[in-house]
Amino acid sequence: MHLDQERYSRQTLVPQVGIAGQPKLAAGRVAVAGCGALGSATASLLARAGVGYIRLIDRDFVEISNLQRQRLYTEADVESGMPKAAIAAQRLAEANSEISLEAEVTDLSSANAEALLSDVDVIVDAIDNLEGRFLINDVALKHSIPWIYGAVISTYGLSMTILPGEGPCIRCLLPETPAPGTVDTCATAGIFGPIVDWISGLQASEAMKLLLGQRDQVSRGLCQVDVWDRELEVSGVPVRPGCPACAMGRYEFLEADATSETVSLCGQDALQISMPSGSTLDLEDLGARLASGREVLLTPFMVRFEAEGHEINVFADGRAIIKGTTDPALGRMLYAKYVGT
Template structure:
């Protein structure tokens, strides 16, 4: 086993952290939502920094188009269609076997958000989903947990560290979630890997400041960077808005929407998620045996990958499935019913 002081010696030598700060990192618990471009950089840096417990939450599987910017994954992972959270955890254990890493292969929804996010010291946003960010904000404010907002697309990105009671919350900054879904994504306008690493690194810097007790060094600003246009701008946060329905009136609207939704279309991906109300009534191993005669099957205890000439299905242990190669909801439902049952 690698000696604690030796492993983190260069970080300990940084005076604002020192050995006491490093021990605080080792005792810290962090949840990362999304293990895509931002999430892989975030989790790698936090694991290597020695954060003692990381919960990695992601609903997706690895595709070859991810490899340009999602640094923890390999061609073999993409070929196998592995679950991101599972593959990320495996890679991180190889980098630091002395911390606890918990992969969670699921959506963050109003039903499970408090269970997944309510018992950590910091929540980290690695998602590109606005509705999930409002869920994170609700949990953070309700439980008094700081969280790091980050977004990167095209050549630009934004980040801010939100501390309930000390800074405005997401609703203060951007208004309440109105249910709209129209915004640029990596699938629609692309993304450069350097902006991902820059935004994620800024997020990690603020998280480490907070977890090591260096709150006076926190930026307290929204930071915007465009590496193509050579822009770097910051806007001072100020104080929470007196009329904010979330952090002042404590109305947690996102957490009230308990309908998880049966179908979700992944923008630009030709992938549709089917999420039944009940759980699978058979194990993945049993289902894999049934499907072997119909196509190519790869399976472990968390994920089954089934491929035919017409479709590809990534099926999770809770019954949730990603139907790849289709953009019609009814066709996705038909495929799920045909091979899995609905």
């Protein structure tokens, strides 16, 4: 028996996939936005199922508090300073060498979202902030690409498949981003590991239905699960008249200017400073400049060093993550002083 047939033999026995379905999965292209808990789990399911091309997008590196639920990473990855997207691509290639995996170590923004998300068949949302979801929504609507919303918090999770032109979008469900500090984050409410499997299982199933050409089988409602209470509820979401994105065709998040900006990271005592699109930085040069009198970790993706009690991580696109502060002014001062602008 040919390797391919043996590899997927238990999957093609499932009538919903069948022998005829495997080449469709192999021809499928998926972007997974975010390689945290949901992204690790969903990408793993899709890679092992033989989805032919998977783009893994993530801005961050691995921290010890990730290991409880982010299954593609190990303790060694916390020390290595390697970015999640690159590690995820490597681990998934070890699980399935027959597919193409592309790692994009970057922050999804209005400047790069169309380049990263518009040439795939399905977008899986596995990011940790609503603004990013609104950006995915804009690209998906503009380019008519189905996307699968997913979110987890505590023992609870949500998922909805959004089919542009065939029903509600995310902004029909959630019109605006909530004010900072008014919603729970993974750092305030935590995440109970098993809910990740529920939601990633729903997301991977929906993605596979779409790649298999079974759009009529896709769930049309908002699925809410509480894994602790063993409750699952699917409710209809109406298209909201006046929805800026799907009713009015205004892509406010995609059209927002992507300039240099400073944002605090979801639930972390950390800041991200991003540079305008197209910025590049010579990491080796920066590493060498910083190396006098301090310890510097240099990887192909990042320079990490300590300064004034803060851990500073600088990426090749000029982006920095500064730990131990959420004060934008302090962050910009540290950036200017040690990285330069």
